[in-house]
Structure formats: C-alpha cells, structure tokens
Amino acid sequence: MSQHDDKRRRLLGRLGRQLAYTAPVLALVAGGVALHDTFGEEETSPGGVAATSLLVASAHAEGAAEAEGEMEGEAEGEAEGEAEGEAEGEAEGEAEAGASDAVQRPAGYTPAYSETGENPAEMLARGVELYYDTSLSTTGLSCASCHGSDGQDMGYLSTFEQPYPHRVAMAEAQFGMAEVHADEMVQICMVAPMEADPLAWGGEALTSLAAYMVEVQRRYSGQPHDL
Numbered sequence: 087m088s089q090h091d092d093k094r095r096r097l098l099g100r101l102g103r104q105l106a107y108t109a110p111v112l113a114l115v116a117g118g119v120a121l122h123d124t125f126g127e128e129e130t131s132p133g134g135v136a137a138t139s140l141l142v143a144s145a146h147a148e149g150a151a152e153a154e155g156e157m158e159g160e161a162e163g164e165a166e167g168e169a170e171g172e173a174e175g176e177a178e179g180e181a182e183a184g185a186s187d188a189v190q191r192p193a194g195y196t197p198a199y200s201e202t203g204e205n206p207a208e209m210l211a212r213g214v215e216l217y218y219d220t221s222l223s224t225t226g227l228s229c230a231s232c233h234g235s236d237g238q239d240m241g242y243l244s245t246f247e248q249p250y251p252h253r254v255a256m257a258e259a260q261f262g263m264a265e266v267h268a269d270e271m272v273q274i275c276m277v278a279p280m281e282a283d284p285l286a287w288g289g290e291a292l293t294s295l296a297a298y299m300v301e302v303q304r305r306y307s308g309q310p311h312d313l
C-alpha cells in the first residue's frame with residue numbers, strides 16, 4: 087500500500103468516525119420519514135422539525151465538533167488513541183486537505199457528462215441503475231435510501247434548486263468547499279453518508295451517476311428534463 091493510500095485510508099477512517107449522523111439517518115429512512123425541503127422555512131414552521139434540517143444541523147455540528155477537536159488539541163486525540171504521535175495541528179491540516187482532495191475534481195480532469203443536461207439516454211439509464219445499487223456503500227444503503235425512488239425526490243435542501251455548480255451546506259461544513267459540481271456532490275455522498283471510497287474520476291459509474299443527478303436537479307427545480 088502506498089503512503090498516499092495509507093494516508094487516505096486514515097483520513098477516510100477519521101471522516102467515518104465523524105459520521106455519527108448515519109445511524110439517525112438510517113432510522114429516519116427506515117421509519118419512512120420523508121425528508122422535506124423546509125430548510126429555508128424553519129423559522130416560520132416551528133411545529134414540524136424537518137428531517138433534512140436535522141441532517142444538515144448535524145452536518146454543521148460535525149464541522150463544529152471537528153473545529154472544537156482541533157482546539158482541544160492533543161489530549162483528546164490521545165484519549166481516543168488516535169494521535170499516533172502526530173502533532174494534532176498538523177494531522178488536522180492533513181485531514182482537511184486530504185478529505186476535500188478525495189471529493190474535489192482533480193487537476194486536468196474533464197467530466198464526460200454535460201452539467202447542463204442533454205446527456206445520452208444510456209448514460210442516464212446506467213445512472214438510475216447505480217442510484218439503486220446498495221453495493222456502492224459499505225452500509226447497505228443506496229442513494230435511493232436517502233433521496234427517494236425515481237420521481238419522488240427527497241433529502242434535498244433548497245440549494246438543490248440552483249443549477250450546478252452551487253453551494254451545498256454539507257460540502258461546506260464537512261469539506262470546506264464553497265460550491266460543488268454534480269460529480270463532486272456524488273463523491274461527497276459516496277465518502278460521507280455511503281461510507282465508501284470515492285468513484286474513479288471519469289469512470290462510467292461517476293459519469294452516469296452525475297449525469298443522472300443533473301437531470302434530477304432539473305426536475306427538482308421545475309426545468310425541462312430527460313427523466
């Protein structure tokens with residue numbers, strides 16, 4: 087295993103440990119709770135605690151917890167037996183850079199799908215197939231577990247109404263990314279809620295899932311789409 091792989095494995099492990107929200111998400115999903123897009127309406131609808139708001143609130147909490155951990159420094163890391171002799175500041179710095187490296191478009195990469203739609207029907211069909219594929223995660227989840235079956239979108243915030251690239255709270259809180267492309271968002275969900283390795287950049291799986299999510303975004307925002 088190369089040093090790089092080893093580093094990435096440790097970083098992913100670290101990320102995985104920060105994903106305490108996975109279990110509640112599973113419970114919500116298993117309980118059939120629809121994730122509504124009510125983030126922007128929270129203040130005006132105090133009665134209904136939106137599941138999505140909870141998810142995002144916990145995504146923010148993860149970010150905060152991470153920052154807190156950084157400030158608390160070595161003591162906590164040692165207590166968890168994970169400091170491994172690294173200076174904590176350095177380790178956190180690596181974690182941040184490493185984490186977004188895995189989900190950010192690499193230099194010289196040209197996506198094989200169009201982010202403005204009009205992708206080939208076979209590509210979209212393959213995207214739908216993968217969207218339901220539980221083998222993509224290490225947790226038994228498929229994308230559909232959290233985002234609904236085709237045509238019944240759920241689990242998205244109002245930011246999903248904007249065309250790509252756009253800002254996503256989870257990407258910002260967990261990966262420090264100001265905005266994301268569709269393929270980067272797929273990678274984020276692969277690494278974070280799906281607790282798996284990122285897909286190969288430019289590979290068939292990432293390309294077709296991203297192309298499919300572009301159409302879902304268009305459907306979600308009331309644009310003409312090919313689904």
Ligand code: HEC
Pocket residue numbers: 108111112141142217222227228229230231232233241242243244245246247253254255256271272275276279280295299
């Ligand atoms: C355990 C639940 C979970 C699973 C499984 C999951 N996601 Fe997500 N996903 C989220 C959460 C939470 C968000 C953040 C909500 C938001 O910002 O819209 C999100 C957001 C997204 C967004 C939209 C964000 C935006 O505005 O652009 C896309 C696209 C997406 N996920 C794709 C996927 C794909 C593809 C898969 C499967 C590879 C997947 N997700 C699996 C929880 C999940």
